[in-house]
Amino acid sequence: xxxxxxARRSASFVGLWLLLTLIWFAASSSLAIESIITGAAIxxxxxxxxxxxxxxxxxxxxxxxxxIPFFRYTGVFLVxxxxxxxxxxxxxxxxxxxxxxxxxxxRTRLKTPVGRLALASSIALTPGSLVVGLEGDTLTVHWLDxxxxxxxxATRLIVGPFETELEKxxx
Amino acid sequence: xxxVAGSILVLIGAFFHFSAGLGMLRMPDAFTRMQAGTKxxxxxxxxxxxxxxxxxxGWSLKLLILIYFVFMTNPVSSHALARAARAIRIPMAGPPPxxxxxxxAAARDGA
Numbered sequence: 001x002x003x004x005x006x007a008r009r010s011a012s013f014v015g016l017w018l019l020l021t022l023i024w025f026a027a028s029s030s031l032a033i034e035s036i037i038t039g040a041a042i043x044x045x046x047x048x049x050x051x052x053x054x055x056x057x058x059x060x061x062x063x064x065x066x067x068i069p070f071f072r073y074t075g076v077f078l079v080x081x082x083x084x085x086x087x088x089x090x091x092x093x094x095x096x097x098x099x100x101x102x103x104x105x106x107r108t109r110l111k112t113p114v115g116r117l118a119l120a121s122s123i124a125l126t127p128g129s130l131v132v133g134l135e136g137d138t139l140t141v142h143w144l145d146x147x148x149x150x151x152x153x154a155t156r157l158i159v160g161p162f163e164t165e166l167e168k169x170x171x
Numbered sequence: 172x173x174x175v176a177g178s179i180l181v182l183i184g185a186f187f188h189f190s191a192g193l194g195m196l197r198m199p200d201a202f203t204r205m206q207a208g209t210k211x212x213x214x215x216x217x218x219x220x221x222x223x224x225x226x227x228x229g230w231s232l233k234l235l236i237l238i239y240f241v242f243m244t245n246p247v248s249s250h251a252l253a254r255a256a257r258a259i260r261i262p263m264a265g266p267p268p269x270x271x272x273x274x275x276a277a278a279r280d281g282a
Binding site for chain 1 (some may be wrong): 189194198199205206209210211213214229232235243245246247249250252255256257263
């Protein structure tokens with residue numbers, strides 16, 4: 001293993017370990033010494049297994065330049081999700097369900113697996129679209145109301161809101 | 172006062188859950204049903220958990236973790252379902268609205 005890969009692995013191990021320990025603190029809400037030791041040990045084992053088994057995690061770097069876009073992405077995501085729900089209510093309570101469903105393919109610029117995972121999950125929660133397949137940089141999307149079959153235009157409409165921020169956050 | 176706000180949030184969340192259920196009943200095919208189920212139930216869950224946080228401020232952190240957990244797992248499960256549905260070629264209601272593949276069979280059996 002190249003030293004550089006190893007350094008990155010230990011960095012992402014430490015990051016994940018701290019994150020999991022924090023979640024443990026929040027969930028146990030106890031500062032007893034036994035609780036802290038148990039939590040830290042469990043978090044260490046989980047982080048170790050995860051970094052070994054899921055190399056994609058090592059692409060995620062925790063730094064301020066990446067956290068700020070991540071928070072902005074969270075904001076965009078929440079707005080889109082509320083819009084998606086109001087949209088869905090309109091369909092559900094309409095006297096006649098007026099939809100035009102179909103499957104379109106869109107491409108993403110995101111390179112890392114974690115970024116693509118985040119994008120696919122975001123699409124599932126946003127207005128009228130659901131990812132049914134993800135292969136390489138092509139997402140197959142089920143669209144509730146197909147407005148266009150043109151790949152470029154569909155990409156702009158479905159992926160557009162998230163891609164910029166996710167690209168900065170995950171690459 | 173904060174309990175009233177919490178109750179209102181829980182009520183709105185329940186309304187979204189109800190809409191998700193109604194959507195599952197009214198939508199024409201598997202994919203559109205999944206869409207109705209995923210979206211409305213995710214927001215409904217989040218609203219109910221936030222509403223509970225008004226009642227029990229001490230649970231806020233735990234509830235926040237729960238909300239993140241639902242947000243991360245709900246799309247993944249719906250993605251898995253949709254992928255499976257596509258892999259076994261479940262018929263899709265398309266434009267123009269067409270009957271589901273099972274409907275004629277049922278009619279035939281009934282005749």
